[in-house]
Amino acid sequence: MPETTAGIEYTKVAEIKGPLMVIDGITKASFDELVEIETSEGERRLGKVLEVGFGKAVVQVFEGTTGLTITGTKAKFLGKTMEMPVSQELLGRVFDGLGRPNDGLPDPIADKFLDVNGEPMNPERREYPTSFIQTGVSVIDGMLTLVRGQKLPIFSGSGMPHNILAAQIARQAAVVGTKEDFAVVFAAIGVQYSEAQYFKRSLEESGALRRSVLFLNLADDPAIERIITPRVALTVAEYLAYDLGMHVLAILTDMTNYAEALREISAAREEVPGRKGYPGYLYTDLANNYERAGRIKGKDGSVTQVPILSMPADDITHPIPDLTGYITEGQIVLGRDLFRKGVYPPVNVLMSLSRLMKDGVGEGKTRSDHMEVGNQLYDLYSRAQEVRALAEIVGRAGLTGTDLKYLDAGDMFENYFLKQAADENRNLEETLGRAWEVLSTLPEGELTKIKDKHVKQYYKGSK
Amino acid sequence: MSSNSALERTINKVLSKKETELISQIDAAYQESLKNIEDSKSKLEAERTKIIESAKKQAENLKRQIVGSSRLNARNKELLMLENDVNEAFEKAKARLMSSGKEESYKSLMTRIIEDSLPTVGSDEVVIECNKNDSELVKKILAESTKKSRIKTKISDQPINVIGGVRVKSADNTMTFDNTLDSRIERLKPLIRKNVARMLRGTAGEEE
Numbered sequence: 001m002p003e004t005t006a007g008i009e010y011t012k013v014a015e016i017k018g019p020l021m022v023i024d025g026i027t028k029a030s031f032d033e034l035v036e037i038e039t040s041e042g043e044r045r046l047g048k049v050l051e052v053g054f055g056k057a058v059v060q061v062f063e064g065t066t067g068l069t070i071t072g073t074k075a076k077f078l079g080k081t082m083e084m085p086v087s088q089e090l091l092g093r094v095f096d097g098l099g100r101p102n103d104g105l106p107d108p109i110a111d112k113f114l115d116v117n118g119e120p121m122n123p124e125r126r127e128y129p130t131s132f133i134q135t136g137v138s139v140i141d142g143m144l145t146l147v148r149g150q151k152l153p154i155f156s157g158s159g160m161p162h163n164i165l166a167a168q169i170a171r172q173a174a175v176v177g178t179k180e181d182f183a184v185v186f187a188a189i190g191v192q193y194s195e196a197q198y199f200k201r202s203l204e205e206s207g208a209l210r211r212s213v214l215f216l217n218l219a220d221d222p223a224i225e226r227i228i229t230p231r232v233a234l235t236v237a238e239y240l241a242y243d244l245g246m247h248v249l250a251i252l253t254d255m256t257n258y259a260e261a262l263r264e265i266s267a268a269r270e271e272v273p274g275r276k277g278y279p280g281y282l283y284t285d286l287a288n289n290y291e292r293a294g295r296i297k298g299k300d301g302s303v304t305q306v307p308i309l310s311m312p313a314d315d316i317t318h319p320i321p322d323l324t325g326y327i328t329e330g331q332i333v334l335g336r337d338l339f340r341k342g343v344y345p346p347v348n349v350l351m352s353l354s355r356l357m358k359d360g361v362g363e364g365k366t367r368s369d370h371m372e373v374g375n376q377l378y379d380l381y382s383r384a385q386e387v388r389a390l391a392e393i394v395g396r397a398g399l400t401g402t403d404l405k406y407l408d409a410g411d412m413f414e415n416y417f418l419k420q421a422a423d424e425n426r427n428l429e430e431t432l433g434r435a436w437e438v439l440s441t442l443p444e445g446e447l448t449k450i451k452d453k454h455v456k457q458y459y460k461g462s463k
Numbered sequence: 464m465s466s467n468s469a470l471e472r473t474i475n476k477v478l479s480k481k482e483t484e485l486i487s488q489i490d491a492a493y494q495e496s497l498k499n500i501e502d503s504k505s506k507l508e509a510e511r512t513k514i515i516e517s518a519k520k521q522a523e524n525l526k527r528q529i530v531g532s533s534r535l536n537a538r539n540k541e542l543l544m545l546e547n548d549v550n551e552a553f554e555k556a557k558a559r560l561m562s563s564g565k566e567e568s569y570k571s572l573m574t575r576i577i578e579d580s581l582p583t584v585g586s587d588e589v590v591i592e593c594n595k596n597d598s599e600l601v602k603k604i605l606a607e608s609t610k611k612s613r614i615k616t617k618i619s620d621q622p623i624n625v626i627g628g629v630r631v632k633s634a635d636n637t638m639t640f641d642n643t644l645d646s647r648i649e650r651l652k653p654l655i656r657k658n659v660a661r662m663l664r665g666t667a668g669e670e671e
Contacts, residue, residue, distance in 0.1 A: 007650065009639040009640070010637060011637050025638065107653070109660040207528050209535060
């Protein structure tokens, strides 16, 4: 839109309802157009057009409508969608949930202005993610391998250490064989101040803050802003990846708060509710964000997404984790039982999966036995869980010798392989070494998922 | 007498036995102590290595943190200084615009601004606001343009405090189109800032 047509200001506010404002007498407005609202006291807020027609426009006010009045409120339609100024200078900066500086520094001097909704990636230009990312966390590297361009969410519950795990991944993530560091884009969506501070401090202490961009919408910030936070964050991530050729790790926490904000707007618009009151388009909306991860042919960079969502009442069938699971390429599920046992990271491997692992590991990428070791560990732990359940009924005395070995191997898996310190960075050799030590507690004949040549090479137990 | 010597022999025998026992016990204890010291030495060595490793790790982290924060702080200071310079450039540019009222180029700019603004509001009757100095110029331009346009125009009696340009309002005051130079500068500020910053950094034209 030419710059001269921008900036018509309307004063006829017909209705204010929840986070929405209906403006009358509209001659020119377009869907998703950015609106600057000025209150009667001169305070300025931002909003966007949700619907236009019959001379009216429905505007969603990001900062909420508290304090707005029908008389005296002005709405200026800016003739453009919401844009984020982007440049390399964004690295090391802290912004609010709408992408405005929050660190006392001026607006970034932009190299470009990008629409926060992003541009759909041409499916033909997408490159299949196959490059291994070493996170230094054994359970992820060994069994739930993350690859560049993947979207792998962490399904967590309230009070569990998902942020500690995400911060550890952010600090330690490395592309094996290169000295390249990941740029980190962190979007805090409705999280507590302490959580956001933890993340910031963690990046600062590891010296990673200067290759990070933080967007903070805290729990006491307006809920409606949360609709924009992941979008601005992913816009910056895309710029860093595809324009500057960086490998970007985008951490979005907590997507549950994002979905709540979506529900709030949907209720105010009186839309037909879907499951648990979330709008019917929750799937599409989540996909709009999650699908902004990936790699593009001919471009050096990549956007790897680690969205975090807390499952209400640890319910994995809740619409948010349920729909997320359909879109993302696997999930890391944190388990309450392991957390109570004091195991960090409390990853419930039997519920977790990385769908792209098979393409990112093996000969030439990691190690030829990697996939088989991962599969065998799944088998081991699953059997150990069954034996644990059985032991609760019949007692240890009722178990066979092999069962007892599985029982011990299960404990060793949790305490030696899974458990690690929050600042412990294990390389892949160490991870696989530990995996083999756990597997070597089983009789050789039990290792049915591993090729003989690998068993010969790495098995340390008794025949 | 003989019983006494037998007793003495027995006592001596017991004493000697006890002495040997004690010596061997002392010897064993001594050996054990040596072994303990040796064990402790290796434990201590391991502990020492662990402490040194952990301290090295901490020092490395601290170094990374200090270097990272210093670089970031230096960059942030540079950003603040640049912002000051950019703002100064803006103020100077505004001052220059203020004094450009009599130039011929300003008249053609105002004509374009007014011609663009009138239809934008979309009302048949509009009120035009401008600053005190421009009021005559606006009247002149309107006199020429209303011949071409069917929009009824009126110039507001209340001058506005702006550098230049006009603000067009619908007669019922429900719509306003702010096309003053101030508002245009504000609107285009992000783009202008980018160019000014490039010039100040001496990278003008590098990317173009």
